[in-house]
Structure formats: structure tokens, C-alpha cells
Amino acid sequence: MRSPNCGWATSATRLDSLRDFYLQRARQRGLLAGEARFFTDKMPLNEVHLGLIGLIFPRSPLVHMIRHPLDIMVSAMSNFFTHGGFCGSQLETAAEHLVLSNSLVAHYRRVMELNYRAVRYEDVVDDQEATMRGVFDFVGVPFDPRALSFEENVRYARTASYAQVTEKLYDRSRYRYRHYLKQLEPALPILKPLMDEWGYEV
Template identity: 30%
Template sequence: MPRSGTTLIETIIASHPNVHGGGELRHLHRLLPSENGPEDKLYPQIMKNADILAIQRIAEDYDELVAAMAGEHPRITDKMPANFVFLGAIHALMPNAKIIHMVRDPVDTCLSCFTRLFDKAQYHSYDQIELGTYYNNYRRLMSHWRDVLPKDAFMDVRYENIVEDFEPNVRALIEWCNLDWNEACMSPHKTKRSVRTASVTQVREPIYKTSVKKWKAYQKQLQPLLNTLGDNAEI
């Protein structure tokens, strides 16, 4: 989900000298379009209908696009939150990709979305009921991916664990990425890189805990959201 800590985690990883922080890339969404075309050419049907050569070409096209951005860095991140829709395709197309799923308190996540004016799309975030419905669908799809993909296909990273106990969780994250440890990953706020998300100011600051359970102060005003989330209000 947007506002779940994706920028923080990307900045930690991109602090490593072997990694280029790509930001929120739209490459997969262009290569696997889900609207504006014949149904058999749209995702997910395209994955069922394409032959092996066409599927390989999608992976090659993506690789070429990100390699051009990465420059001399051997690794690159793609932190587009909506990539969760493509997890099955990503695992099939790029089995060596290290997929990280950011998990944050559901109500904190939704509150952070609700209080941001996004510069692109995210129209569901401006209504509590629609936002809660989107979140429920996201949780349902992530549950599906857990059921059908290998257990090691992706790693869940809890935002709260990162800010509460930083070093051991960052070390586990870097190890998951098959990167050698580098002390720069301990100071992501010092990393000089372009950030074009709503988290641009937060990632310039040292790690803080004030955003954990922030929604409690607005519980009365968030009843439409809480009612919609139901059991999904808890991880």
C-alpha cells in the first residue's frame, strides 16, 4: 500500500553502494496493461494467452528499461506500491527478483493515505469507505499470493519493527537482498538521492516512532473507515 513505509525501505536499500533507487517505476504497468485494449492483450489474460517467447520478451524489455536507469549499479529498486497486483507475474518473469512486501498498521496506512493529496491517481484515498474497500481487496490479493507462491517468493517487512528495532531488522533486510552489509544502510536519512513521493520530507529525517498508532487520536472521525475494514483493521 502507499504510505506503508516503502520509501523508507527503498532508501535503506538504496543507501548501499551497489543499489540504485529507481523509485516508483511504471514499466510493469506499461508492459502488462490492464485497461484500454482488447481483453486478450490485457493483464492478467496476457499471461495466459502469450507464448513463452512473448513472455520472455516482457521480462527482457523490463530488464532493458531498468538497466538503462541503474547505470553502473548492479542492482536497482522498483518501489511502485501497485506492483502487488503483479506479484505472480513478477515471480514468473523474474524469479531472481527479491520481492519485499511492506506491512504497516492498516489504519495508520489508510489514515496516511487519507490525509495526503497525491499528485497522481489514488482517487480511492479521498473517501474513507472506498479507501477501506481498496485496502480489503489488497489484503485479499496478498493472501492469495501467499497461498499460491512459494514461501520464499517474497519477504514481509513490518514498518513498526523497523522503527522499533532498527539495526537487526535492517541487517535482515539487506541479507534478504543478497547484499553484503554496508554501514551506510544504517543512516538512510543521509543518503543523497532524488525522492518524488509524499514521503520526501520524512526520509530526510532520522528514524522516528511518532507515526506508530497515530490513528488512535482520530478514532471517532475514522468510524466509516474502521467499519469498512472490519477484521482487516488489525494485522
């Protein structure tokens, strides 16, 4: 007779295998070298995998960076994504993808106990130190003042924003959408509910 817990045991084993494989790759990349206790995975679209991440790493802090949805659209239309983000090829589909992704995040937060915190990009720009101290508290590590001078870090960042992470914090990307309101009009009705939810307005 099959044990009623057999299916869960199999699922748990598979989750353990996924976790071990992920950590093995992290070690191969040198992310767990020395006394390292943390590393950050900032892969775009990680939020759509929030449920799986929560199952594999239930205690890991999940920091969800949000910003004005129209600024996200400007960024999506300004970059060529190599990680499979083909939803960014058209404005309307990019807007729909953002809304659906947020719905998925909301679903996972309802049905799972996630160690989750949303951080507004604009808050980082307006008060970098206070916002980053809040993030450090959330993660559970002492505040490191070097986080305020990230541009001094000589480590190469494999990201579309590499040129930006080598500069000091700036505010020229905040509300950049204002220069493109005419072009962004088709996305406004799609994004309006999300802007209301996140507390943004045009």
C-alpha cells in the first residue's frame, strides 16, 4: 500500500535537489567563498518564481524592488533583454506582463508565509541611508556604510545597468516617464490598477 505521505516526500526530495543544485552553481561561481553568509540573486523576473523560491529557501529574505510602473515601461522599452524577457518587445504586452507578474506575487503572498519586503526605488533615491538601513534590518545583518558607496565596488556586475552601478546614486531615472507620456498612453489603462495599488499617480 502506498503511504499517504509518499507524494509529499517525493516533492520534498525534489525541492532539496533543486536547492542543492542551485547552491552548487553558486559555489562554482565563487559566491559562497570564504566566510560569505549571503549572496544576492537579482535576476530580472525572479518575482514570477516567488513560490518556488519560497519553497526551496523558506527563510531567505525576499526584497522586491518596485518603482513607478511607467518608469518600468520606459526601462523595458529602452533595453534588449537577453534572459528571455520577450514580453518587453511591445509596450502593451510589457504592461500586461507587469500587471500579471504583480498578481502572481500577490497570490504567493496570500497562500505562503514568505519573508518578503517591498522597497520603493524612489525611497532609495530620496533617502538612501534610511531605506538601506531598513533593508539591512529586514535581512538581519548589521548595517554596512559601504552600501552607500556602491560605486566604489570594483567587482564587475553582469547586468544591463552595469554603467549605472559604477556611478554614485543619481535621480535622473526617477519619473523619466514624464518625457514620454504621449508614447506611453496605450499602457495607461492597463497599468492604472497597479499604480493605484502601489501608490503611484501620473
